[in-house]
Structure formats: C-alpha cells, structure tokens
Amino acid sequence: MVLFLYYKxxxxxxxxxxxxxxxxxxxxxxxxxxxxxxxxxxxxQRSVNSLTFDPYRPNLLYAGSQSQIVVFDLxxxxxxxxxxxxxxxxxxxxxxxxDRSEFATAHDSGKVMIWDTRKSDKCLRVISCHAxxxxxxxxxxTNNQRMVTAGRDQYIKVWDLSDSVxxxxxxxxxxxxxxxxxxxxxxDDQCASYGSMAWDCxxxxxxxxxxxxxxxxxxxxxxxxxxxxxxxxxxxISSSADNRILLDELKNPHIPxxxxxxxxxxxxxxxxxxxxxxxxxxxxxxxxxxxDLDHFGKDLVLDEDDTDGSLSxxxxxxxxxxxxxxxxxxxxxxxxxxxxxxxxxxQAPGHMPTEAFEYAxxxxxxxxxxxxxxxxxxxxxxxxxxxxxxMIVRSWKFSDIIPDLLKSYADEGDVQxxxxxxxxxxxxxxxxxxxxxTVVNWYNYYLEILDKFELWNAHNxxxxxxxxxxxxxxxxxxxxxxxxxxxxxxxxxxxCCNICKKQAALCSVCHLPVKGLYVWxxxxxxxxxxxxxxxxxxxxxxxxxxxxxxxxxx
Amino acid sequence: MANSVSDLSIVRxxxxxxxxxxxxxxxxxxxxxxxxxSSDQTVKIWDLGEDNEWHMTASWQAHPSNIWRVVWAxxxxxxxxATCSFDKSIAIWEEIGLARRDSGEQINTxxxxxxxxxxxxxxxxxxxxxxxxxxILGFCSADCWVYICELPxxxxxxxxxxxxxxxxxxxxxxxxxxxxxxxxxxxxxxxTVSGGISKVFIYKFIQEEPKGLKELVSPISVPGPVxxxxxxxxxGRSFFQLAIAARNVHIFRLYPTDDNFNKNQSDSFNVEExxxxxxxxxxxxxxxxxxxxxxxxxSGDDGQVRLWKANYSGKWDSCATIRDxxxxxxxxxxxxxxxxxxxxxxxxxx
Numbered sequence: 054m055v056l057f058l059y060y061k062x063x064x065x066x067x068x069x070x071x072x073x074x075x076x077x078x079x080x081x082x083x084x085x086x087x088x089x090x091x092x093x094x095x096x097x098q099r100s101v102n103s104l105t106f107d108p109y110r111p112n113l114l115y116a117g118s119q120s121q122i123v124v125f126d127l128x129x130x131x132x133x134x135x136x137x138x139x140x141x142x143x144x145x146x147x148x149x150x151x152d153r154s155e156f157a158t159a160h161d162s163g164k165v166m167i168w169d170t171r172k173s174d175k176c177l178r179v180i181s182c183h184a185x186x187x188x189x190x191x192x193x194x195t196n197n198q199r200m201v202t203a204g205r206d207q208y209i210k211v212w213d214l215s216d217s218v219x220x221x222x223x224x225x226x227x228x229x230x231x232x233x234x235x236x237x238x239x240x241d242d243q244c245a246s247y248g249s250m251a252w253d254c255x256x257x258x259x260x261x262x263x264x265x266x267x268x269x270x271x272x273x274x275x276x277x278x279x280x281x282x283x284x285x286x287x288x289x290i291s292s293s294a295d296n297r298i299l300l301d302e303l304k305n306p307h308i309p310x311x312x313x314x315x316x317x318x319x320x321x322x323x324x325x326x327x328x329x330x331x332x333x334x335x336x337x338x339x340x341x342x343x344x345d346l347d348h349f350g351k352d353l354v355l356d357e358d359d360t361d362g363s364l365s366x367x368x369x370x371x372x373x374x375x376x377x378x379x380x381x382x383x384x385x386x387x388x389x390x391x392x393x394x395x396x397x398x399x400q401a402p403g404h405m406p407t408e409a410f411e412y413a414x415x416x417x418x419x420x421x422x423x424x425x426x427x428x429x430x431x432x433x434x435x436x437x438x439x440x441x442x443x444m445i446v447r448s449w450k451f452s453d454i455i456p457d458l459l460k461s462y463a464d465e466g467d468v469q470x471x472x473x474x475x476x477x478x479x480x481x482x483x484x485x486x487x488x489x490x491t492v493v494n495w496y497n498y499y500l501e502i503l504d505k506f507e508l509w510n511a512h513n514x515x516x517x518x519x520x521x522x523x524x525x526x527x528x529x530x531x532x533x534x535x536x537x538x539x540x541x542x543x544x545x546x547x548x549c550c551n552i553c554k555k556q557a558a559l560c561s562v563c564h565l566p567v568k569g570l571y572v573w574x575x576x577x578x579x580x581x582x583x584x585x586x587x588x589x590x591x592x593x594x595x596x597x598x599x600x601x602x603x604x605x606x607x
Numbered sequence: 608m609a610n611s612v613s614d615l616s617i618v619r620x621x622x623x624x625x626x627x628x629x630x631x632x633x634x635x636x637x638x639x640x641x642x643x644x645s646s647d648q649t650v651k652i653w654d655l656g657e658d659n660e661w662h663m664t665a666s667w668q669a670h671p672s673n674i675w676r677v678v679w680a681x682x683x684x685x686x687x688x689a690t691c692s693f694d695k696s697i698a699i700w701e702e703i704g705l706a707r708r709d710s711g712e713q714i715n716t717x718x719x720x721x722x723x724x725x726x727x728x729x730x731x732x733x734x735x736x737x738x739x740x741x742x743i744l745g746f747c748s749a750d751c752w753v754y755i756c757e758l759p760x761x762x763x764x765x766x767x768x769x770x771x772x773x774x775x776x777x778x779x780x781x782x783x784x785x786x787x788x789x790x791x792x793x794x795x796x797x798x799t800v801s802g803g804i805s806k807v808f809i810y811k812f813i814q815e816e817p818k819g820l821k822e823l824v825s826p827i828s829v830p831g832p833v834x835x836x837x838x839x840x841x842x843g844r845s846f847f848q849l850a851i852a853a854r855n856v857h858i859f860r861l862y863p864t865d866d867n868f869n870k871n872q873s874d875s876f877n878v879e880e881x882x883x884x885x886x887x888x889x890x891x892x893x894x895x896x897x898x899x900x901x902x903x904x905x906s907g908d909d910g911q912v913r914l915w916k917a918n919y920s921g922k923w924d925s926c927a928t929i930r931d932x933x934x935x936x937x938x939x940x941x942x943x944x945x946x947x948x949x950x951x952x953x954x955x956x957x
Contacts, residue, residue: 226671227671228670265626266627266646314628316892316910320895329623329632460845498787498842498843
C-alpha cells in the first residue's frame with residue numbers, strides 16, 4: 054500500500070508516502086519540477102495507515118501506524134516523539150481547522166483519542182464512539198467542539214465535545230461500513246462519506262437536518278473509492294480503484310429524495326382505500342388514513358350498476374335461487390325493481406322451490422329468512438297481479454347469446470355475473486359454446502374474490518356445484534365420523550343414531566337439525582348452529598343442554 | 608351522480624409515528640393487516656382489532672437505509688412480506704410466533720428469512736408474482752437491471768435462483784400481470800427521461816428452461832418520469848389493462864393479436880391507449896386498482912387522491928377526490944375567521 058500526501062510550506066513542496074512495511078519516504082518537489090527522495094524514515098516497524106503534516110508547525114510530519122503515532126522532523130530528519138505504545142492501530146489522524154495544540158486519532162478499538170501535541174505520554178480524552186473500527190474522524194471546520202466519526206459499524210456520528218461527557222448529537226446509520234467522512238466547508242451541517250465495501254462506489258453527502266437519506270449522491274466512480282478531499286464548498290476531489298481521480302463540481306448531483314415516493318395507496322377487497330400522504334415536515338407526523346368507501350361503492354351500484362359494491366355475501370345464494378326458479382325448457386325473464394336485478398321463471402311464476410330457502414337458511418342459520426321471502430312477494434307482484442299479455446316478455450332461445458353475454462361481462466370486470474350465470478345454468482349450459490379453460494379461469498378469479506372476502510362457505514358451495522372437473526378438483530375433504538350425543542355410537546349417513554332412533558346433530562339451543570356449520574364444545578360434545586351458540590355463550594357460561602359443563606370456545 | 612365529482616373526506620387517520628416520510632403502505636390479502644415502510648428505516652405492521660381500530664403489532668428496523676416498498680405475499684406462503692431499500696438490497700420477512708420464556712405467552716416477531724444484495728444501486732420496487740406461479744419475486748433497481756428470483760420454499764430461502772435482464776435505463780417500478788392462463792408478464796417503468804419521455808417495458812417471464820425474461824412489445828413511451836405501473840386484476844377479461852403513473856395517469860390495454868390467447872402461447876400484443884387522465888396537473892406517484900379492476904386510484908404531488916372509473920361508453924373520468932380533511936378544516940377555519948373579521952368591521956362602521 055502506498056499512501057500519498059502532498060504538502061506545501063515555507064520549507065518547500067513535500068510529498069510523503071508510506072509503504073506496508075512501515076517505511077515512510079519524503080519526496081521533495083523542487084522548482085525545476087523534479088521529484089526526488091529527500092529522506093526515508095525507517096523507524097516505524099509496522100504499516101502506516103495515515104500521514105499528516107502538522108499545519109501549524111511546518112517541520113513536523115505525523116504518522117499513525119498499526120501500533121503507535123510517531124512524529125518526524127523534516128529538518129533534522131529524525132524521529133522526534135512517539136505518542137502511543139500499545140496495540141491499537143491508528144486509522145485516521147486529524148488536526149483541527151483552527152490553531153490549537155490538539156489533534157485527534159481514530160482507532161481500531163472503536164475509540165477516538167484527542168491528544169495534546171506537547172504531551173506525548175497521555176492523551177487528553179478518550180471517546181468511545183463505535184462498536185467496531187473507527188475508520189475516520191474529522192473536526193468541524195468552524196465549531197471546535199464538534200467532531201464527526203465514522204466506522205465499520207455503518208454509523209456516522211456527530212459528537213459534541215463541549216461537555217465533559219461526550220454525546221452523539223446526530224447519528225446516521227448507513228447501509229455499509231464508512232471508510233472516510235469529511236465535513237463540507239462552508240456548510241456547517243453537511244459532510245461527505247464513502248463506504249468500505251467493494252460493491253459500494255458512491256460518495257454520499259449527508260445533511261444533519263435529514264439523517265435518513267443522503268442529500269446528494271455522486272455516482273461517477275465504477276470501483277471502490279480510495280480517497281476524498283474537499284477542494285472548496287462546491288467541489289471535491291476523489292480517487293478510486295478504477296485508476297481515476299475525479300473533480301466533482303456538485304452541479305447536477307443525484308438527489309435521492311427526489312425519487313422518494315411522497316404518497317402511497319392501497320386498496321383492499323372491501324373497497325377501503327388506504328393512503329399515506331405527506332404532511333408538512335414541521336409537525337413530524339406521518340399519517341396513514343383509511344377512507345371508508347362503502348357509501349361510494351353503493352352509490353355507484355345504483356348509478357352505474359357497478360360490480361364491486363354488489364360483491365356481497367348474498368351473491369351465491371341469489372344465483373342459487375335463480376337456478377331453482379329456472380323452468381325446464383330454459384326460458385327466462387328479467388324484471389328489475391329498486392335497482393335489483395332478479396331473474397324469474399315465466400312458466401311457474403308464483404312458485405319458488407324450497408331449495409332456495411334451505412340454502413338461505415344454511416348460509417344464515419335461518420335467522421334471515423325474512424329477507425329471503427321478499428322475492429316471493431316480488432314475483433307475486435309481477436306475475437300474479439298484472440297478468441296482462443303485454444307484460445310478458447317474448448321468449449327467445451338464449452343459449453346462442455350466452456357466450457357473447459359472458460364475454461362482455463368479463464370484459465367489464467364483472468366476473469361474478471359470469472360465474473353466477475354459468476352456475477345457474479348448470480348442465481343446461483352448452484359446454485362447447487365457450488372454451489372450457491376460459492370458464493375455469495373465471496371460476497378461479499371468482500373463487501379468489503370469495504377467498505379475499507373470507508366467504509369460505511360460499512367458496513366451497515361454488516366448487517361443489519361446479520360442472521367442471523377442474524374446479525371440483527380444488528375441493529378436498531376428509532371424512533369424519535359423527536357420534537351420537539346420547540350413546541356416543543357412530544351415526545348413520547342420514548345423521549340418525551341407529552340405537553337411539555333419533556337425529557344426532559340437533560342444535561342444543563333451537564332443537565332443530567343443523568345443516569352447514571355445526572359448532573360444538575370439545576369438552577361435553579354438545580353444540581349447534583354457529584350463530585345460536587355464539588349468542589348463548591355471550592350470555593351464559595354453561596352448556597345449553599343443562600349438562601352443567603362449562604363450555605369453552607375460542 | 609354518475610361522473611359527478613364527489614369529495615370524500617378521510618374517515619380515519621392513523622398516526623404512524625414514523626419519523627420520516629411513509630413511502631409505501633400495503634394491505635394484506637384479506638385487508639385485515641397493513642404494512643407501512645418509511646425513510647426512518649422501519650417497517651410497521653398494523654392489525655385491525657376487534658374494536659375496528661388499527662393497532663400497531665410490530666415495528667422494527669428492517670434496513671439500515673430508506674425503505675421504498677413493502678409487499679405482502681399470498682397467505683398460502685404464510686405471513687410473509689418483502690421490502691426493498693436504498694441500501695441496494697431486498698429482504699424477506701416472516702412472522703413467527705414465539706413463546707415468551709418467562710410467562711409462556713405467545714408473541715409474534717418478524718424474522719429475516721433472506722437478504723438479497725445483488726444490485727449495485729438502490730432497489731426501487733419489489734413485487735411478488737401471482738401465487739399460482741409459486742413463491743417468485745420480481746424486483747428492479749436504479750442500476751438498470753430487472754431481477755426475477757424464484758424461491759423454492761419459505762423454509763429454504765437460500766436455495767433461490769435468480770434471473771436478470773438489462774433494461775439499459777434506470778428502473779423505478781414493476782408490476783406482474785395477474786392472468787392465470789397467459790404467460791406471466793412483467794411491466795417495468797423507468798424514471799430516466801430523455802427528450803421529455805420515459806419508457807415502460809413489457810417482458811414475458813419464460814418458465815421453461817432456459818428461464819429468463821424476453822421483451823414482448825416495443826416499449827410504451829409516456830411524458831415525464833414513470834413512477835408507478837400497475838396491471839389491473841385480470842378477472843377473465845380478453846385483454847390486459849395497465850395503469851401508468853407519470854406526469855399524467857395513463858391507461859393502456861394489451862390485446863393479444865392471435866387466437867391462442869388461452870393456449871399459453873400468445874407472444875404478441877396490440878397496445879392501445881385507452882385514457883390519459885390529466886386532472887392532477889402534477890407528477891403522479893402511485894396508481895392502484897380495486898379488486899375487480901374497475902376503479903383506479905391515483906395520488907399526485909398535488910396532495911390529492913383521485914378515483915377514476917369508466918362509464919358505459921368506456922370513457923374514463925374522475926369520480927371522486929379525497930383530500931386531507933385537516934387541510935380542508937384549516938381552510939374552513941380561515942374562512943370563518945375572515946367572516947368574523949368582516950362582521951366586526953361592519954359593526955365598527957355602523
């Protein structure tokens with residue numbers, strides 16, 4: 054390793070270089086522009102990491118080596134004094150910018166030491182700065198009581214030395230170990246740094262008012278940087294392992310904060326929009342807000358028949374009602390009221406098959422049956438009280454336009470309608486009329502939406518009723534044997550106990566058979582409708598059957 | 608109410624306690640969890656509690672530098688998020704339940720599963736591929752590379768394979784096409800502006816060996832730097848919709864040119880611009896689609912969030928604007944003070 058240092062003083066122009074062996078060579082650069090070795094100092098036994106001429110006593114050269122600080126005299130050409138005699142390598146040696154008899158050294162042990170040039174036996178202060186090696190330190194150009202240090206632990210720290218107990222007033226955590234840090238002259242709150250990692254070839258300029266992001270980045274080097282010095286407040290010279298020395302004028306630096314996203318958005322399945330918006334820096338509060346778009350979605354449903362608001366949990370059940378209300382010869386009529394689209398059979402107008410209600414009670418445990426009786430009245434209104442001939446829409450063979458209809462709905466993003474129609478048509482749907490892969494695809498998207506809404510029941514019901522094997526394969530079930538509540542024997546397929554001769558899975562609250570979700574206590578084995586048990590457990594702690602077990606549900 | 612612009616005030620504000628700008632916020636799959644990331648080097652996880660309020664359940668320093676994006680993986684891979692940062696790396700985090708030693712109470716912590724430092728510059732975006740492709744991560748960086756990283760399993764993260772593609776310009780954003788039956792597409796936006804325009808590239812991720820990216824169509828050019836791209840949820844449409852955030856919001860449609868659309872073959876697309884939405888009149892930073900791809904939200908430098916929707920004839924227009932209610936309140940307060948002043952003046956005069 055060769056370290057260069059150029060120096061101009063009343064004694065002449067000098068360049069000092071050091072080698073890994075500890076040899077320090079002093080070159081004189083004379084008026085004939087010849088460079089010749091003025092002297093070679095061989096007093097250092099170990100490699101020298103830093104070299105500095107004393108700016109206030111022009112005849113002195115300071116060298117920080119692996120184990121000590123040595124001072125050479127240029128005129129007498131000999132070792133003058135030694136400052137440290139223990140195993141702690143010196144990484145950086147800096148004199149303050151104003152005339153003082155102090156200097157600071159950065160050490161491998163994570164410490165920065167401040168020395169008096171007149172006292173070589175004992176240092177003035179020891180500051181424990183970093184967890185690892187301190188690579189660099191620098192005195193503030195105008196404030197004598199301020200110092201910046203940087204180390205392998207990826208931190209740049211600014212220290213206040215005015216108090217007897219030093220404190221880090223600013224801490225910058227960077228993404229790699231910091232090899233060197235230097236204050237920017239003319240800007241009291243800015244410093245430049247470069248990293249120690251081989252992949253890091255940027256020079257970052259930091260501002261203490263915003264320590265999370267560098268105020269500017271210089272990206273001109275292609276390999277790891279080896280040196281940096283400020284020429285004046287707006288230009289700096291840097292050298293790198295790519296064999297180039299560059300002078301940066303800081304005219305058009307890359308400013309990372311310009312590319313930082315100031316606002317952000319996210320949608321969830323329920324149409325809630327969450328935004329993070331920049332608020333003035335002064336109040337330092339960053340806010341995330343969640344506008345509730347529920348009413349917005351509903352408005353759109355009424356106005357523009359949007360799909361996203363109508364994707365509610367009653368969707369699969371209405372499609373089910375549609376199936377059962379379908380007449381055998383496949384003719385349908387469409388009647389709209391209150392913005393709801395309902396599809397009814399003409400052939401059997403007043404008649405609603407009972408399956409529709411069973412499904413509804415399965416979904417809602419029977420307590421919502423009022424809302425499901427509404428379509429019957431509607432049908433009665435439409436077909437029973439006004440049976441005039443002009444009211445009846447002409448029948449047509451719909452199967453030809455179904456593929457076009459489905460594709461058009463899909464292009465609008467209304468995959469729910471597509472799947473509902475296919476599920477409703479069931480076997481009547483002409484499989485050859487549309488590519489099976491497309492249909493399976495629609496099913497997949499719709500199932501994903503149901504998944505996002507956590508409508509597991511509707512999800513599984515849809516898979517069960519699908520006429521495509523590719524969809525039905527999505528469902529996998531494990532058989533479980535149900536035991537009778539009374540005698541603990543396995544019940545038969547109908548859900549009845551062969552011994553006790555009665556229905557096994559009755560709800561303990563309403564004493565009716567449970568279809569769909571059955572919830573039971575693991576302790577006593579009694580249970581019932583999910584909704585009923587929820588309500589019971591809210592008010593009571595013991596089992597509804599009276600078995601005196603204190604039921605526990607998660 | 609159709610096409611009339613409505614003002615939506617903010618219903619709920621959460622003080623995130625982030626010390627610097629929040630760069631990204633993202634809902635989990637079912638919308639019950641939320642992740643935020645910020646320049647202050649932390650990621651925070653928010654959960655919707657029983658009381659219908661958002662509670663911060665985790666906050667940790669995820670990178671030693673600014674975090675640009677945070678995204679959730681599909682729940683079939685567990686509670687997994689990915690972050691990308693200015694420190695030239697991405698990280699994958701998994702939530703793990705640990706029993707506390709003293710009380711035995713279960714606490715959830717986020718563990719770093721993988722850190723990838725393949726880039727030479729700031730990683731600007733990271734996105735998980737659609738879940739049916741497996742655990743695949745796409746990310747792009749300011750040093751002109753797009754990376755696709757295949758992760759075999761969340762428990763064996765180190766066995767990843769990565770493929771990369773040189774875009775020749777600095778990349779700022781990335782989006783996966785969520786279509787199940789066509790080959791996976793990746794849109795990559797660039798913030799390098801030359802001659803007033805910047806580009807959006809569309810690549811196909813080839814899943815057969817040799818795997819890699821292939822450029823499909825000539826790049827889309829839009830004015831101003833591209834800050835975000837977003838493919839709309841596909842929902843079985845016969846085309847793809849792509850929203851671009853640049854100086855304006857752009858919506859493009861990609862129509863497959865051949866009939867093999869459903870046969871996993873389509874390699875060529877007709878690109879057609881559907882709409883240029885100019886109402887922000889400032890740089891757009893983010894675009895986001897709703898669940899069915901029918902409503903588009905955008906946020907710009909003007910501090911507003913706009914919602915866009917197409918009417919029956921396919922014309923896109925703004926259907927709602929969200930403003931910071933505090934700002935609005937401040938204006939109202941100013942107006943009130945002004946009125947009081949005028950009233951006082953009137954009294955004095957009389």
